[in-house]
Amino acid sequence: MRPPIKPHRSLTIRGVRLSLCVVSGRSLPETKVSFPFGKRLGCSEPRTLGAPLRSTGNDAVVPKARVVVVDDHPMVRDVLVMACSNRPTLEVVGTAGDGLQAVAVCLAVKPDVLVLDLGLPGIDGFEVIRRVRRLLPDLRILVFTGHVDRPLILQCLRLGADGLVEKTGSVDELGLAVETVAAGSSAYSLEHRRQAQEQLGDVLRRSREAAKAFSSLTKRQRQILQLVAAGLTTRQMAARLALSDRTVETHIGNLYQRLGVRNRTQAIRRAVALRLVDPTEVERPAG
Numbered sequence: 001m002r003p004p005i006k007p008h009r010s011l012t013i014r015g016v017r018l019s020l021c022v023v024s025g026r027s028l029p030e031t032k033v034s035f036p037f038g039k040r041l042g043c044s045e046p047r048t049l050g051a052p053l054r055s056t057g058n059d060a061v062v063p064k065a066r067v068v069v070v071d072d073h074p075m076v077r078d079v080l081v082m083a084c085s086n087r088p089t090l091e092v093v094g095t096a097g098d099g100l101q102a103v104a105v106c107l108a109v110k111p112d113v114l115v116l117d118l119g120l121p122g123i124d125g126f127e128v129i130r131r132v133r134r135l136l137p138d139l140r141i142l143v144f145t146g147h148v149d150r151p152l153i154l155q156c157l158r159l160g161a162d163g164l165v166e167k168t169g170s171v172d173e174l175g176l177a178v179e180t181v182a183a184g185s186s187a188y189s190l191e192h193r194r195q196a197q198e199q200l201g202d203v204l205r206r207s208r209e210a211a212k213a214f215s216s217l218t219k220r221q222r223q224i225l226q227l228v229a230a231g232l233t234t235r236q237m238a239a240r241l242a243l244s245d246r247t248v249e250t251h252i253g254n255l256y257q258r259l260g261v262r263n264r265t266q267a268i269r270r271a272v273a274l275r276l277v278d279p280t281e282v283e284r285p286a287g
Helices: 074-085 099-109 125-135 150-159 171-182 190-216 219-229 234-241 245-259 264-273
Strands: 010-013 016-019 053-055 061-063 065-070 090-096 113-116 140-145 163-166
Touching: 065 074, 065 099, 065 171, 074 090, 074 171, 090 099, 090 171, 099 113, 099 125, 113 125, 113 171, 125 140, 125 150, 140 171, 150 190, 163 171, 190 245, 219 234, 219 245, 219 264, 234 245, 245 264
Parallel strands: 065 090, 065 113, 113 140, 140 163
Antiparallel strands: 010 016, 053 061
8 A cells, every 4th residue: 555645845724735746645534415514624522513403313412503594585495494404403593685684693503513504695705704703613605606617716715614505515415514514524625625626726827926026126116116007008007106107108118028028918917917906906998
């Protein structure tokens, strides 16, 4: 048996290990819907959930996980409630249709699990996660969304969501995901983990490129770049910096060369991508 392959660089977020090389050299246990379980993902031990209790038929009792369901569509909420109600280990103790109400309900009933849509009126699901994580740090959170991409998955991990399930899944798959999160494990599929790993790699690569680009610019070129992004003409920049038009043109030409672009539009796009300028300060073209 060959030894496990060690990753070159890795990051663990909410019990999910993200690696820029190989996540793990050993196989991962998975169910039919690829939700990873247990300590092999670095998850915590299943925690004791609150009352009420259910009987197992042999005089033993197992605590039910108390669940709050949040979605702005009533029919979808009903499906979520049904998915949880079909599981004997789960009990729905509250529902909400917008972000502010979601926070209020969680504070009122203090559930074990929050099943949360991201596209909510009022405040979006990401802001809900920020607020309840700060107020209820032990709350388990399962994101339920119809739109999944690499940045979204990585953002869910960064904010502390314990799992993610797509709206295209079945009722049984959703119920299983809620149970997984309630038991203290991570409910990100292997595909979600792979996409988050790729996104993390892209973020690190762009950070390195941004640092390299920033260090290659002179102080004057950085000033020129900010003025270019703000939409100033060459003459306006010359007046602002007390320079001649020709000197400003020279600085702009050198700036383009350092950024590897040919014109103002490309320079702004490149600067925004590298976070050298604040996108909110870029002048938008009229019309």
